[in-house]
Amino acid sequence: MDKGTIRKTVLSLWPAIVFYLVFSFSAIADDFKINLKASRGTFKDSVILTWTPADNASSYYILRSYNYDGPYVIINNVDDDDDDDPLTYTDKSVENGKYYWYKVKPLYLFIPGENSNRAQGWVTPGMAGGMIDTNEQLINVIGQIPHFHNVRNLARDRLITLPQPDAIESEIFPSSSEIFEWVKGVTANDHRRIGSDYSKKVILYLKEELKKIFDPDNKKNMNEVVHEESIPLDNVYTAKNWGLDIQIDDKTIDFPSFYAVNTGVRDVRFDGQFGGSYTGEMIWADDGSPGAFQKLDEAGVDFTDKIVVALCEFPDLPMGLMKDMFDGFYHFSDPWGWADSIFQTVPMAFARSNFPAEYDENIYPNSVYNLALSRNAKALVLILKNHPGDINTHWGPYDGKMREMPTMWVSQYKEQAITEYAKNGLSATVTLEGTVKPGEGKNIYVKLDGKAKIEGRPEEIILISSHHDSCFKGATEDGTGISMVLAQASIWSRIPLEKREKSLVFLLTDGHHYRGIGSEHFVNHNTDITSKTIININLEHLAAKGVIDNGTGDLVIEEQSALTMIFVNETPTGIATVIRMLKNLQPDRTVALHSTILGDVPPGEAGHFHMGAGIDFIHWIGYPYYLLTAEDTIDKVDVDLLSPISKNIAEMVGTFMLLPEKYSDYE
Numbered sequence: 001m002d003k004g005t006i007r008k009t010v011l012s013l014w015p016a017i018v019f020y021l022v023f024s025f026s027a028i029a030d031d032f033k034i035n036l037k038a039s040r041g042t043f044k045d046s047v048i049l050t051w052t053p054a055d056n057a058s059s060y061y062i063l064r065s066y067n068y069d070g071p072y073v074i075i076n077n078v079d080d081d082d083d084d085d086p087l088t089y090t091d092k093s094v095e096n097g098k099y100y101w102y103k104v105k106p107l108y109l110f111i112p113g114e115n116s117n118r119a120q121g122w123v124t125p126g127m128a129g130g131m132i133d134t135n136e137q138l139i140n141v142i143g144q145i146p147h148f149h150n151v152r153n154l155a156r157d158r159l160i161t162l163p164q165p166d167a168i169e170s171e172i173f174p175s176s177s178e179i180f181e182w183v184k185g186v187t188a189n190d191h192r193r194i195g196s197d198y199s200k201k202v203i204l205y206l207k208e209e210l211k212k213i214f215d216p217d218n219k220k221n222m223n224e225v226v227h228e229e230s231i232p233l234d235n236v237y238t239a240k241n242w243g244l245d246i247q248i249d250d251k252t253i254d255f256p257s258f259y260a261v262n263t264g265v266r267d268v269r270f271d272g273q274f275g276g277s278y279t280g281e282m283i284w285a286d287d288g289s290p291g292a293f294q295k296l297d298e299a300g301v302d303f304t305d306k307i308v309v310a311l312c313e314f315p316d317l318p319m320g321l322m323k324d325m326f327d328g329f330y331h332f333s334d335p336w337g338w339a340d341s342i343f344q345t346v347p348m349a350f351a352r353s354n355f356p357a358e359y360d361e362n363i364y365p366n367s368v369y370n371l372a373l374s375r376n377a378k379a380l381v382l383i384l385k386n387h388p389g390d391i392n393t394h395w396g397p398y399d400g401k402m403r404e405m406p407t408m409w410v411s412q413y414k415e416q417a418i419t420e421y422a423k424n425g426l427s428a429t430v431t432l433e434g435t436v437k438p439g440e441g442k443n444i445y446v447k448l449d450g451k452a453k454i455e456g457r458p459e460e461i462i463l464i465s466s467h468h469d470s471c472f473k474g475a476t477e478d479g480t481g482i483s484m485v486l487a488q489a490s491i492w493s494r495i496p497l498e499k500r501e502k503s504l505v506f507l508l509t510d511g512h513h514y515r516g517i518g519s520e521h522f523v524n525h526n527t528d529i530t531s532k533t534i535i536n537i538n539l540e541h542l543a544a545k546g547v548i549d550n551g552t553g554d555l556v557i558e559e560q561s562a563l564t565m566i567f568v569n570e571t572p573t574g575i576a577t578v579i580r581m582l583k584n585l586q587p588d589r590t591v592a593l594h595s596t597i598l599g600d601v602p603p604g605e606a607g608h609f610h611m612g613a614g615i616d617f618i619h620w621i622g623y624p625y626y627l628l629t630a631e632d633t634i635d636k637v638d639v640d641l642l643s644p645i646s647k648n649i650a651e652m653v654g655t656f657m658l659l660p661e662k663y664s665d666y667e
Contacts, residue, residue: 034051034052034053034054034104034106034116034117035051035052035116035117036049036050036051036102036103036104036116036117036118036119037049037050037051037119038100038102038119038120038121039121039614040120040121040122040614041122041123041124041125041610041611041613041614042124042614043123043124044123044124045092045094045123046090046091046092046094046123047090047091047094047100047102047121047122047123048088048089048090048091048121049062049088049089049090049091049102049104049119049121050086050087050088051086051087051104051116052085052086052087053080053085053086053087054106054113056108057080057106057107057108057113058079058080058107058108058109059077059078059079059080059106059107060077060078060080060087060089060104060105060106060107061074061076061077061104061105061107061112062074062075062076062077062078062089062091062102062104063075063102063103063104063105063115064091064100064101064102065100065101065102066098066099066100066101066147067101067147067150067151068101068118068120068150068151068154069150069154070101072101072103072115075091075093076089076091077107078104089104091121094122094123095123096123096124096125096126096600097125097126097596097599097600098122098596099120099121099122099569099570100120100121100122101118101119101120102118102119102120102121103115103116103117103118103119104116118666119666120570120666124611125599125600125601125607125610125611126359126599126600126601126611127357127359127515127516127599127600127601127603127607127608127611141322141325141597142325144594144596144597145325145326148326148594149327151570151572151575151594152330152575154572154575154665155330155572155575155576155579156576156579157572158572158573158575158576158665159576159579159580162573162576162577162580162655163655163658163659164655164658165651165654165655165657165658166499166654168491168495168647168650168651168654172490172491172494172495173487173491173643173646173647173650174487174490174491174643174646175643176639176640176641176642176643176644177639179483179484179486179487179642179643179646180483180637180639180642182209182479182482182483182486182487183475183479183480183482183483183634183637183642184634185202185205185209186202186205186206186468186474186479186482186483187470187473187474187475187479187633187634188201188202188205189201189202189473190472190473191470191471191472191473191474192468192469192470192474193238193469193470193471193513194231194233194236194439194441194469194510194511194513194514194517194518195233195236195439195440195441196236196238199441199442199468199469199510202468203228203442203444203468203510206444206468206482206486206508207222207226207228207444209486210225210226210444210446210486210489210506211225211226213446213486213489213490213493214226214446214448214489214493225446226444226445226446227444227445227446227447228442228443228444229442229443229444229521229522229525230440230441230442231440231441231442231443231510231511231517231518231521232438232440233438233439233440233441233511233514233517234438235262235265235400235402235436235437235438236435236436236437236438236439237261237262237265237402237434237435237436238434238435238436238437239259239261239264239432239433239434240433240434240435241275241431241432241433241434242257242258242259242408242431242432242433243257243429243430243431244256244257244381244408244410244428244429244430244431245428245429245431246282246418246421246426246427246428246429247426247427247428247429248421248426255410255414255417255418255428256392256410256411256414257381257392257408257409257410258392258393258394258408258409259406259407259408259409259432260355260382260394260396260397260403260407260408260409261395261396261397261398261471261513262398262399262400262401262402262403263380263403263404263405263406263407263432264403264404264405264406264407264432264433264434265402265403265404265436266404266405266406268436271435272435272436272437273433273434273435274433274434274435274436275406275431275432275433275434276431276432276433277429277430277431278307278378278379278406278429278430278431279378279427279428279429280305280306280307280378280379280427280428281306281307281425281426281427281428282306282307282308282309282381282421282422282425282426282427282428283296283301283303283306283307283308283309283377283422283425284309284310284419284422284423285308285309285310285368285371285372286310286311287310287311287313287354288310288311288312288354288355288368288371288382289354289366289368290366290371292310293371293372293375297375303372303375303376303377304375304376304377305376305377305378306377306378307377307378307379307380307381307428307430308368308372308377308379308380308381309380309381309382309383309418309419309421309422310354310368310372310380310381310382310383311354311382311383311385311415312352312353312354312355312368312382312383312384312385312409313352313353313354313385313386314347314348314349314351314352314353314384314385314386314387315347315348315351315353316345316346316347316348316386317345317346317347317348318342318344318345319339319344319345319346319563319591320339320340320341320342320343320344320345321342321343322597323339323342323344323591324342326593329591329592329593329594330568330575330578330579330591330592330593330594331578331579331582331583331591331592332590332591332592333582333583333585333586333587333588333589333590333591334588334589334590334591335586335588336560336588336589338560338588338589339589339591346563346623347386347387347388347625348623349387349388349394349623349625349626349627349628349629350396350603350623350627350628352396352397354366354367354368355367355368355369355382355396355397356397357396357397357398357399357515358397358399358401359399359515368380368382369403369405369407372405373404373405377405378405378430379405379406379407379408379430380405380406380407380408381407381408381410381418381422381428381430382407382408382409382410383410383411383412383414383415383418383419384409384410384411384412385412385415386412387411387412387625388547388548388549388555388625388626389411389547389549389553389554389555389625389626389629389631390411390412390413390414390552390553390554391411391553391626391629391630391631392409392410392411392414393409393472393629393630393631394409394628394629395471395472395513395628395629396628398471398512398513398514398515399515400511400514400515400517401515402436406430406431406432408430408432411553413553441469441510441511441514441517441518442510443507443508443509443510443518443521443522444468444507444508445505445506445507445508445522446489446505446506447503447504447505447529448489448492448493448500448503448504448505448506449503450497450500450501450502450503450504450657451497451498451500451501452501452502452503452661453503454497457661458661458662459502459503459532460502460503460532460533460534460661461502461503461504461505461529461532461533461534462502462503462504462505462533462534462535462537462653462656462657463504463505463507463529463530463533463535463536463537463609463615464485464488464489464504464505464506464507464536464537464538464539464649464653465485465506465507465508465509465519465536465537465538465539465605465606465609466478466481466482466484466485466507466508466509466538466539466540466605467481467482467508467509467510467511467512467518467519467540467605468482468508468509468510469510469511469512469513469514469518470513470632471513471628472629472630472632473630473632473633473634474632475632475633475634475635475636475637476541476542476543476544476562476622476624476627476632476636476637477540477541477627477628477632478512478540478541479634479637480541480542480543480544480622480637480642481539481540481541481542482508483642484539484542484642484645484646484649485506485507485508485539486506487642487646487649488504488506488646488649488650488653489506491646491650492504492650492653499657500657501657501658502534502656502657503532504653505529505533507522509521509522509605512604512605516605516607516608519605519608519609519612520608520612522609523608523609523612523613524612527613530609530612530613530615531613533609533613533615534616534656534659534663535571535574535615535616535617535618535656536606536609536610536615536616536617536618536619537617537618537620537649537652537653538604538605538606538609538617538618538619538620538621539620539621539649540604540605540619540620540621540622541562541564541621541622541623541624541627542564542620542622542641542645543561543622543637543638543639543641543642543645544561544562544564544622544624544636544637544638545557545558545561545562545624545635545636545637545638546558546559546560546561546562546563546588546589546624547562547624547625547626547636549625555625555626555631557635557636560588560589561587561588561589561590561622561638561641562589562622562623562624562625563589563590563591563622563623563624564587564589564590564591564620564621564622564623565590565591565592565593565602565620565621565622565623566578566582566590566591566592566593566618566619566620566621567593567594567595567597567602567604567606567617567618567619567621568592568593568594568595568617568618568619569595569610569616569617570594570595571616571665572665573655573656573659573663573665574616574617574618575592577618577652577655577656578592578618578652579592580655581648581651581652584648584651585644585645585648587641587645595610595617595619602619602621603621604619604621605619606618606619607619618652620649624636
């Protein structure tokens, strides 16, 4: 073809080329209409994207990143289907415990358009549980560092533009002594275990206190003010008789011990009675690992009808090293320099390395319990290795699962004695008797409508929560958490409607020590609340005094507070709000950190709300060594901290009150 012919051909096509370009770029100009959404924990094995189609687009690139600002990588291409509005894509190449950012880019034949908005999505997280390996945990933590810095930079940028709530009049705040009266009120009995008579008493007390707050003139009925929801339970476990007797020559000694909750559910009678006394020769199984059991198998040891004795270790959290690795996390308020040393560790007194919680239908065959059970052992005795204090009253695992083999806890300070008895094959008797009967727990909550709700505009809700059950007295777990929710109820009930743009829900759940069943129930039965909730501020174990083991088993109260963590999921506004609060309050040993450092979600109520409804959270939770033990008594509460903490919580709530309607960190 000669040049003249080529020129004529091009000229004849020029109008079509111009039309194509104008058409394409006019379509590209419409790209801002693309509205991408990603599922927020809705599905167990995938993230589902939905978006409005761009006019005249032929297909779409799906882009994904681990970070808000990228880099975004194309993971697939989706053809436009005129029959689908909106369009969808299912991303199955995703992992638990990770948050992903997505964009879609329309294509107009071969010309790419502008990206859509960014959307964050994740699969349904799993509650922390399972076997704990410290080395694996540390490797996982190291892998989070680059992404952590990206999120922290977003939060620091957000801190500059964060709205500042007006100061709340000082007379509105309850004093520390007033808040402490609530702590004393909820700790009047030996425990607040779900379904128990003591629990029923404290629920009534809390309902009465909430009614005083929201109906001080007593003009309404209780059920007009306080909402109560029943949580049916197949099993309410009550141990009534327990002990560990060891036969030494011609005498029997009563060895100090305490039962592991929900164990010994064997030989259940028609009236719900279970258990009895079980006698057998003791076998020493060392650290309770698969290797220890295999060694005994190879030696020809028969476990049938024997009583296995083993260590149950609580892993140490390397706080000093982690603080250094993460450059102080989001923020570490540590005026005493407690965590300045990279060798500073904290025993995780809620996490048993070899006897984990088994949520849902999970079974860990290599747990010390299942290793002993599978060998037909009659009972199990576990030493609370490296748990501070001469303590045997550990409450766990509290996953709500009933276990047939009776299991007893003994103090690490008794390790030498019982180890020697077990190695010598002495006879012992484990007694564990009680009842397992149907029952119920109860959630209680109050909703305080905001101005938007009253005026008929779209409602947004701030959820302030804690759990009201406890395994023992529970002064800090969760007497102080309950009291902080009551304090916020008192504060915000007295703030004028014009300063409450958003609604508030003050929630106290039951069954924290029964796999979090109360939080699960609330999520499943209150979508009218959870679907509108923009943040959950969850408060547990606050104002807890620090203690040290004096070397003889006594827990001595320190000047400083116990380690406290504030977990925030990947919401820059939430992180920035917490950073500002900590700079103002400057509490001891309090660290704001990313929510996935201990697992998919942090232990506590906020994790359940996030799992069940994808709710963003600020989860403020203390970790005193006496958590889950009978040592959590009223003297462990730092009374002077109660009012200052409540004021700072109120300021965080006030920050979210000022967010524009439909504000989102996720575009």
